[in-house]
């Protein structure tokens with residue numbers, strides 16, 4: 041039996057990522073969990089317009105998306121607690137410059153350099169719609185066939201209702217296998 045609990049934002053978990061950009065030529069990092077996929081070649085990053093990093097993203101039209109793993113969680117969480125408006129976060133992570141001069145985090149297992157294609161403004165948030173220019177993956181998360189291995193890549197997940205981080209679990213099946221079996225089971 042389900043009961044109505046109101047119009048709760050409940051589309052979780054989402055991956056926690058650290059967004060990187062340069063503001064006035066200086067690197068800054070911001071923790072974001074409201075990210076999404078809007079097409080096979082487009083992602084969305086939702087940032088409140090008061091955030092410091094937005095200025096740099098709009099200036100350069102570029103940002104990086106750095107997947108957070110448990111090792112880097114304390115520093116990533118710190119990026120969500122302090123603002124570049126008051127605190128210099130440029131030296132928080134070891135970083136290198138990825139495609140188009142965009143900073144990416146050394147200790148993140150996977151970083152994507154993105155180009156801003158569009159901005160959808162909604163209720164005080166700037167939703168950056170981005171294409172992916174290049175993706176950088178640590179050897180430890182790539183399998184023998186050169187594909188990303190999500191048995192090894194373990195993004196920290198986020199949920200808003202209790203403001204908590206979660207772990208990913210184990211692989212429970214190959215997509216479409218269970219659906220095909222079910223289809224066969226109901227075939228006349």
Ligand SMILES: Cc1cc2nc3c(=O)[nH]c(=O)nc-3n(C[C@H](O)[C@H](O)[C@H](O)COP(=O)(O)O)c2cc1C
Nearest residue numbers: 070071072073074087088091092093120122123124
């Ligand atoms: C777990 C977590 C998730 C967050 N997700 C978002 C988000 O999706 N969008 C957003 O605008 N702010 C989000 N924030 C808040 C920003 O990270 C925070 O306000 C940060 O200090 C802004 O930094 P800046 O002003 O240097 O850009 C999140 C914070 C935490 C702790």
